[in-house]
Amino acid sequence: MTASELIEQIQAQYGGELTEANASSEVEVWVGVPAVDVQKMAQYIVDSWAPVHLSTITGNDRGAHIDIIYHFVADGVSLNLRAAVDKAVDAIDTITPIVPAAIMYEREITDMFGVTISGHPDPRRLVLPEDWPEGDYPLRRDDSGAEEGEEKNG
Amino acid sequence: MAKLSFPVGPQHPALKEPENLRFSVDGELVVDADIRIGYVHRSIERSCSERNYVQDLYLCERVCGICSNAHTQAFCQAVEKIAGVEIPERAQYIRMMMHEFERIHSHMLWLGVAGHEIGFETLFMYVWRDREVIQDILEMVSGNRGHYAMTMLGGVRYDITPEMVTKIREGIAFLRQRAEHYADIATTEATFLKRTVDVGPISGARCQTLGAVGPVLRGSGVGYDVRRAFPYLKYDEVEFEVRTSELCDVLGRTLVRVLEVIDACDIITQVLDMMPEGDITTRFPRKVPEGEATARVEAQRGELIYYVRSNGTDVPERVKIRTPTLANLPASLEMVTGGYIADIPITFASIDPCFSCTDRMVVLDDVNSGDSRTMTWPELVKLGRRS
Amino acid sequence: MQVLTPLFHMLIFPGFLFLVAFGLFASWVDRKLIAKFQNRVGPPVMQPVADLVKLMAKEDIIPEHANRVMFAVTPLVALAGVIASIIYIPLWAPAAVNAFEGDLIVVIYLLTLPAFALFLGGWYSANPFATIGATRVLTQLFGYEVPFFLACLGPAVAAGSWSISEITHAQADGLWLVTAAPVSFIVAMIALIGKLERVPFDTPQAKTEVITGPEIEYTGRRLAVWKLTFLTETIVGSALIAALFLGGPHFWGIPFASMAPWLAGVVGMIVLGVKILLIVFFLSLAQAALARLRIEQMVQWCLLWLGIPTLINIGVIVLMMRQVGV
Numbered sequence: 001m002t003a004s005e006l007i008e009q010i011q012a013q014y015g016g017e018l019t020e021a022n023a024s025s026e027v028e029v030w031v032g033v034p035a036v037d038v039q040k041m042a043q044y045i046v047d048s049w050a051p052v053h054l055s056t057i058t059g060n061d062r063g064a065h066i067d068i069i070y071h072f073v074a075d076g077v078s079l080n081l082r083a084a085v086d087k088a089v090d091a092i093d094t095i096t097p098i099v100p101a102a103i104m105y106e107r108e109i110t111d112m113f114g115v116t117i118s119g120h121p122d123p124r125r126l127v128l129p130e131d132w133p134e135g136d137y138p139l140r141r142d143d144s145g146a147e148e149g150e151e152k153n154g
Numbered sequence: 155m156a157k158l159s160f161p162v163g164p165q166h167p168a169l170k171e172p173e174n175l176r177f178s179v180d181g182e183l184v185v186d187a188d189i190r191i192g193y194v195h196r197s198i199e200r201s202c203s204e205r206n207y208v209q210d211l212y213l214c215e216r217v218c219g220i221c222s223n224a225h226t227q228a229f230c231q232a233v234e235k236i237a238g239v240e241i242p243e244r245a246q247y248i249r250m251m252m253h254e255f256e257r258i259h260s261h262m263l264w265l266g267v268a269g270h271e272i273g274f275e276t277l278f279m280y281v282w283r284d285r286e287v288i289q290d291i292l293e294m295v296s297g298n299r300g301h302y303a304m305t306m307l308g309g310v311r312y313d314i315t316p317e318m319v320t321k322i323r324e325g326i327a328f329l330r331q332r333a334e335h336y337a338d339i340a341t342t343e344a345t346f347l348k349r350t351v352d353v354g355p356i357s358g359a360r361c362q363t364l365g366a367v368g369p370v371l372r373g374s375g376v377g378y379d380v381r382r383a384f385p386y387l388k389y390d391e392v393e394f395e396v397r398t399s400e401l402c403d404v405l406g407r408t409l410v411r412v413l414e415v416i417d418a419c420d421i422i423t424q425v426l427d428m429m430p431e432g433d434i435t436t437r438f439p440r441k442v443p444e445g446e447a448t449a450r451v452e453a454q455r456g457e458l459i460y461y462v463r464s465n466g467t468d469v470p471e472r473v474k475i476r477t478p479t480l481a482n483l484p485a486s487l488e489m490v491t492g493g494y495i496a497d498i499p500i501t502f503a504s505i506d507p508c509f510s511c512t513d514r515m516v517v518l519d520d521v522n523s524g525d526s527r528t529m530t531w532p533e534l535v536k537l538g539r540r541s
Numbered sequence: 542m543q544v545l546t547p548l549f550h551m552l553i554f555p556g557f558l559f560l561v562a563f564g565l566f567a568s569w570v571d572r573k574l575i576a577k578f579q580n581r582v583g584p585p586v587m588q589p590v591a592d593l594v595k596l597m598a599k600e601d602i603i604p605e606h607a608n609r610v611m612f613a614v615t616p617l618v619a620l621a622g623v624i625a626s627i628i629y630i631p632l633w634a635p636a637a638v639n640a641f642e643g644d645l646i647v648v649i650y651l652l653t654l655p656a657f658a659l660f661l662g663g664w665y666s667a668n669p670f671a672t673i674g675a676t677r678v679l680t681q682l683f684g685y686e687v688p689f690f691l692a693c694l695g696p697a698v699a700a701g702s703w704s705i706s707e708i709t710h711a712q713a714d715g716l717w718l719v720t721a722a723p724v725s726f727i728v729a730m731i732a733l734i735g736k737l738e739r740v741p742f743d744t745p746q747a748k749t750e751v752i753t754g755p756e757i758e759y760t761g762r763r764l765a766v767w768k769l770t771f772l773t774e775t776i777v778g779s780a781l782i783a784a785l786f787l788g789g790p791h792f793w794g795i796p797f798a799s800m801a802p803w804l805a806g807v808v809g810m811i812v813l814g815v816k817i818l819l820i821v822f823f824l825s826l827a828q829a830a831l832a833r834l835r836i837e838q839m840v841q842w843c844l845l846w847l848g849i850p851t852l853i854n855i856g857v858i859v860l861m862m863r864q865v866g867v
Contacts, residue, residue: 027384028448051362053378055450056476058461071448071459076383080448101365104480112199127192138200160669179673182836273740273747273833279579345741345832495673496750496835 001075003029013044020082032082035068035092041081042070042095049074057105059113061141066113068092070102091116112139162498164193175502182494187487202473207233207307207442210470214460217475219300220263223256224453225460226305229473231386232449232462233307237442243388245309245436247429250387251322252295252304253451254418254425258329259288260454261411261418264506265336268408271499272349277339284332287325294318309435319426330419337412340405350405354489354501357402366485367478368456369414370505373407375400380452392424404504411506414454441468453478455506479507550638555627563814564772565589570818571775571825578829589772593765601761606667615662616759616766622654623773630780631709631789633809640706645697648705648781649690652736655770656682659745662767663755674754677745677836678738684840685735685742688728688847691855695725696785699858705781709789713797719786721861724854726786728847730820733778734827735843737771741831742839779820780813787816 003023010031011021019032033041046052055071065084072079085092094117096102106117107126114137117123125132158179164172172193178186198217202210214229215222227249234241241249262285269277289299295318296302296311304310314322340346356366358374371378379396381389397413399406446463456478465471482505490501550556568589576583603612629644656678663675696718697703700711712718719726735742745754756767783789790809791797797805834842 024447051359053362053367054365055457055459056461056474056481058472058474060463060472060474069461071461073378073383078384078448078450099365100363101481101484103484105476125192127195129192138197158669158672160673181676182673269832273743274831275575275740276579276829277832279581283580343832345834348834348838349832494835494837496744496747496833499750 001077002026003077006074006077006079007031009048010044013048014041016040019084027076028078028080030080030082032084035083035085035089038068038070038081038083039093039095039098042098045072045074045079045081046098052099054099054101054105057102057109059109059115059139061113061139063141066090066115066140068109068115070095085115090114091118093118094120096121111137113137114140171507173507175498177490177495177498179495182496184490184493184495184498187490189483189487191483199473199475203470206440206468207470210473211305211307212303214473214475215301215303218477220260221256221453221455221458222301223252223305224451224458225475226303227253227387228449228451228453228458228460229462230305230307231451232447232460233442233464233470234438235447235449236445236462236464237439239308239436239438241309241436242433243430244313244432245434246387247425248310248314248434249305250389250392251314251422251425252302252310253387254421255288255292255295256302257418257454258415259285259292260506261415262288262329264411264503265408268404268500268503271503272346274346274349277336277346281336284329287329291322291325294321306435308438309433313434314429322422323426326419326422330416333412333415333419337409337416340408340412347405349497349500350408351401351403353404353497354486354493354504355403356485356489360488361485364484364488365481366456366505367481368452368454368506369407369410370456370482370485372396372398373410373504374402375406378457380450380457384450386449386451388425388428391428392421394421404500407504441466442470455479456481479505482507550628551624555632555638556624560624560627560773560776561769563817564769564776565593567775567779567818567821568772571821571828574822574825575829578825593768596765596768597762599761599764601763602758604667604758607758608665608667611661611665612758613763615658615665616763616770619655619658619662619770620766620773622651622658623770623777626651627773627777627780629705630777630784631706632780632813633790633806640704642707643703645693645703645705645708645785649693652774652778652781653682653686655774656686656736658770659755659767662759663757666755666758668758670752671755671757674745674757678755680836681735681738681742681745681839684843685732685847688843688851689732689736691848691851692722692725692729692732693781693785695722695851695855695858698855699862701862705784709784709791712788713791717786717788721858722786722854724850726782728851728854729782729786730823731847732843733782733820734824735839736778737775737824739824740828741834743833744836744839747833775821775824776817779817782820783813783816789813789816 003026007021007023007029011018016034016037019034021029021031023029053073055073058069058071060067060069065086068083068085070081072081083092092115094102094106096106103122104126106120107122107124109115110117110123111126111128114135160177160179162175162177164174174190174193176188176190177184198213202213205213211226211229214225217225262281266278266281266285269275269281292302293299295314296304304312356374358376361371361374362376367378375398377396377398382396394417397410397417399409401409442464444464444466446461449460451458458478459476461472461474462470463472486502486505486507490498493501552558569584569586572588573583603609626648628639629648631640660675660678663671663678696708699718699721700708702708702711708718738746746756747754756764759767790813792812795808795812797809800808
């Protein structure tokens with residue numbers, strides 16, 4: 001399957017509005033959905049092209065919202081699914097029950113960006129220690145950085 | 155005997171890096187397994203978005219000491235994609251060669267470690283001695299035995315001279331013959347088979363569900379190899395086989411790795427035959443235009459993915475790295491559960507774990523009390539001055 | 542003299558000092574051989590001595606939660622058991638220092654002491670790895686001890702005596718008993734690997750699994766005593782097998798009876814020493830060529846492939862004796 005065919009298929013099947021849909025190459029597409037539709041979309045991807053490989057989930061602080069990008073490989077095409085999480089909401093539904101491979105990556109997103117993953121089966125910290133201060137997220141750009149009295153390395 | 159919970163790590167002779175695994179055992183059987191990572195977190199992703207592209211290249215190379223070339227390759231691939239820079243053909247072939255050199259050295263290192271984990275010291279000694287050949291080649295080509303710094307934005311740093319080609323051909327022929335010998339040992343030596351057959355079993359379908367990659371996935375019969383699925387460099391022009399094994403156990407993963415060494419030797423021979431003359435670098439702009447890209451490469455441990463987003467300056471906005479070990483962890487926990495304590499080291503080793511890659515923070519974990527705490531920088535400085 | 546002679550035998554020759562010296566030498570031979578097999582250089586001859594001296598000088602730590610008495614006593618009991626058993630094994634021509642009908646049983650029991658002591662020492666160390674290692678020691682004991690006992694029974698039945706000296710004497714001018722009980726000999730050698738906890742039966746001490754298991758909490762002098770125990774047990778175990786199956790100090794064509802007693806003693810010692818080193822060579826070869834087995838594989842394999850063949854071998858010996866009409 002080529003990238004453009006995949007986009008057509010998604011556009012035909014998906015009920016809601018895609019926030020973006022473009023092919024960056026023959027084997028790579030970028031698709032965007034509203035954050036509330038993530039579970040629905042993941043279910044759709046798994047149902048249509050199983051077995052689907054989830055490479056990872058990227059988080060990126062874009063100012064007002066946080067981009068969550070799910071990097072799938074579906075039927076030989078690299079499918080990057082983007083969902084923008086508003087910082088006012090700061091939560092997104094888990095896809096772990098649908099794609100079990102997401103378990104570690106979703107924990108990392110919570111660790112690094114403070115986005116709550118609603119319904120995650122194992123919401124412990126992944127890389128941050130247990131006594132890491134609440135509300136301090138290393139990869140969030142509005143993070144104040146080092147606290148008062150704490151020296152910055154380098 | 156009552157259920158006993160015991161920790162493996164953060165310090166343990168079977169682990170080459172600090173990680174804390176917790177096992178609940180019933181007699182000699184493992185009934186539950188859990189992992190705590192983060193002991194060697196070095197904030198590389200955050201640091202990347204505070205340094206320029208050239209500095210990031212060196213930073214990414216230091217994500218891992220074993221697969222350093224795969225990291226620079228993936229980073230360059232993503233950035234070159236955003237910048238729209240096509241590197242010269244000769245550079246592509248040289249990069250490919252480095253990539254396969256690294257695969258040989260890493261798989262041989264792994265085979266030795268696997269021998270050590272099951273108490274087969276002789277295998278360890280022999281394999282590591284043979285591995286010196288590839289290390290010498292790497293040193294000859296790049297000047298370094300690790301962290302080769304060969305890949306740079308827009309090409310490669312050093313050219314391959316005709317004298318080097320002769321030496322590489324000699325070394326590769328020797329290694330190929332040794333790899334065939336090890337493939338023979340792995341399938342015939344009785345005690346080796348006793349410790350690897352049906353150990354750490356996991357089905358191919360389960361591997362796919364849990365997102366496993368690389369030799370773990372291929373050792374369970376699923377032929378996903380980035381070099382074939384998303385060809386990069388010149389991998390669509392060389393002939394090689396995606397090695398799989400239907401055994402779904404440690405032996406399957408071992409065989410896949412040993413056969414991949416043989417394949418890597420063949421790929422290098424093809425590359426040497428095909429490599430055209432020409433430049434090895436092209437101009438690369440200091441500032442990268444706004445955009446985003448992903449890059450997947452088949453590192454020796456499995457699929458490695460980079461996501462880079464640039465904002466038009468000379469500093470990337472975001473660099474995301476997902477290393478193969480993190481992808482293989484859920485599968486590895488499932489492999490050890492239900493097995494014997496004695497099989498824990500070899501089963502974990504069979505995913506070729508690299509926790510430095512996976513992690514990024516200084517944590518002191520008191521295993522006895524179960525307390526963890528972070529030391530602040532002043533505390534660390536004080537500790538350092540006291541001792 | 543009445544008091545001094547036994548003391549001399551216990552502490553100097555053939556007891557403690559001699560055993561340790563020979564054990565250290567055999568340990569060097571062992572390490573050098575393995576190094577050669579593995580394509581390495583190997584240590585210099587004084588290395589085992591240096592290791593021992595270094596351990597002796599190190600800090601001695603007893604874990605807070607360990608049972609202090611058991612922790613301290615067990616290594617000494619183990620070493621004492623091994624050294625006491627050398628008294629009953631004939632090291633030079635005529636007989637052992639102390640021989641009586643039935644000393645074979647005593648030696649076999651004395652040689653199980655290190656395993657039990659190791660189990661107790663590990664069990665009372667208050668460490669999960671030591672606990673797992675200790676249970677493995679006992680589990681493994683069932684695997685090799687029964688075959689070892691049965692294997693030693695072979696020569697005893699063939700020679701018609703329960704005294705090691707008598708069994709050795711029976712081989713003085715005739716055939717070595719390895720010809721009568723070849724299976725028992727092989728079994729005894731393999732069981733000895735288990736007794737010494739070496740590859741492929743080093744499961745209780747597996748470095749990568751349980752980090753030396755029961756010995757994990759031992760440091761300094763006490764660890765040195767454990768090392769000495771296994772060092773000397775290598776010698777005693779090999780000497781026992783040599784005495785039972787390979788004629789001990791005897792060798793064809795050497796007329797011990799017509800030699801001066803001191804000469805006979807020296808020649809006998811040299812012959813036995815060579816035999817012990819040959820057995821050590823076998824141990825090193827096994828270590829270099831094999832991988833570690835899992836505990837349940839080990840027990841299953843030992844009982845099936847060691848236990849049953851020895852029983853058959855003993856049956857054959859008994860039948861043969863009937864035929865000969867002894």
